[in-house]
Amino acid sequence: MKPETVNPLNLERIKQQLAPFVEPASVTDSAVSAIRTYIGLLLKWNAKLNLTAIRDPEEIITRHFGESLFAARQLFPTGDSRESVIDLGSGAGFPGLPIKLWSPDIDLTLVESNHRKATFLREVIRALDLRSVVVLTQRAESVSLRTDLVTFRAVERFERILPVAFGLVKPGGRIALLIGEAQVESAKSMLPGIAWKNSIQIPSSKSRRLLIGE
Secondary structure (H helix, E strand, O other): OOHHHHOOOOHHHHHHHHOOOOOHHHOOHHHHHHHHHHHHHHHHHHOOOOOOOOOOHHHHHHHHHHHHHHHHHHHOOOOOOOOEEEEEOOOOOOOHHHHHHHOOOOEEEEEOOOHHHHHHHHHHHHHHOOOOEEEEOOOHHHOOOOEEEEEEEOOOOHHHHHHHHHHOEEEEEEEEEEEEHHHHHHHHHHOOOOOEOOOEEOOOOOOEEEEEEO
């Protein structure tokens, strides 16, 4: 089954769903088309592999793509960055791959230890014809890269991963966390050496926050 046949959303509806998170005009038609293809693949693969508990396509847009693109807009306002980025525990590719769609020139590394999920990520990269994206099928603790930006979102064992993420950031780099409100103060107390900005509430969510540190 082709991805397009399992995705009922048209491009205009995707733009409407993304509107609370990013200005519609700031997302190119090619990026919206890529998101539609991505959703089709996610729905298809999710039938066999538990990539997301969310099954409704419109909720997938708001919960996964909207949140990720909101972070991308805060991190790369003009969308033309060439920074290197690591996304830890990528799972189904969030927030890393939507950040890549927003800022196509970044050098992105997705870290996902689950081999089947890593295979899905490579399929998305191939289907969307993305360049400068690498998938590392290994645990975060074994990654030896250091990049300008490290991101992660809703990972298990938050307290264990946070210092690992910090160790992957280049001097002068940034770390961006998509986390729950209750985890914000925990992150700040665990890494007091980071200059944390005020957390930003994610649109359409009461408890989700974007926390950026330098």
